[in-house]
Amino acid sequence: MELLKQRILEAGSVVSDQVVKLDAILNHQVDPALIKEMGREFARRFVESSPTKVLTVESSGIPLSFAVASELGVPFIFARRKKSVTMGEDTYCERVPSFTKGIVTDIMVSSQYITANDRILIIDDIIANGDAARGLIRIVERSGAELVGVGIAVEKAFQAGGRAIREQGIRTESLVTITSLDQGNIVFAE
Ligand code: G4P
Ligand code: NA
Ligand code: NA
Secondary structure, three states: OHHHHHHHHHHOEEOOOOOEEOHHHHHOOOOHHHHHHHHHHHHHHHHHHOOOEEEEEOOOHHHHHHHHHHHHOOOEEEEEOOOOOOOOOOEEEEEEEOOOOOOEEEEEEEHHHOOOOOEEEEEEEEEOOOHHHHHHHHHHHHHOOEEEEEEEEEEEOOOOHHHHHHHOOOOEEEEEEEEEOHHHOOEEOO
8 A cells, every 4th residue: 555655754763773653644543544544455455344333452553444434334342451341241351462562461352243144344554463353253152153364464575474464364454564674764565
């Protein structure tokens, strides 16, 4: 997606050869016009697989999932990282390590919002090692729903996340792929 590449080059900064900071558009401040375009692009790529719900993890996946779900005309669910008092006992909980925070966290989805009749599209903002996305995939598997695919805004191809999910036979679409962050330069795949 050319627009997203452009915006990443303008607004992004390289933190290390592993991490790109996108706080100006995606992870802290959010650019709604850009997010809407990204939502349209994901909807275009996945509409034919007829998702009934979009699934993400809080927090940065939320605006993007809203945009995708809004385009598709379906609800979206964000897995919570903290158990809410209103959340019932029937909860899918998966333990995932976090790449940027260096800690292990739980992600939780109430079982009432994903049923065996659902067709789930997982959306994530940035994929590194793919632990968060794999946690979501395990939740979908446990629910008995069909996983139609995984949509990632920014895939870092030098880390294994996207590749590992494709190797599971899951359709995985990235809007942009970063092949390197070496020496402060953001390099995209074709
Ligand atoms: P993974 O899903 O690919 O394994 O990534 P991991 O769990 O290791 O990532 C944990 C968090 O780090 C995620 O955000 C993910 O989006 C973020 N992340 C990974 N690589 C980068 C990067 O290069 N730049 C930035 N800005 N973030 C990165 P999170 O913990 O879910 O936090 P939140 O932003 O959703 O609140
Ligand atoms: Na994030
Ligand atoms: Na995320």
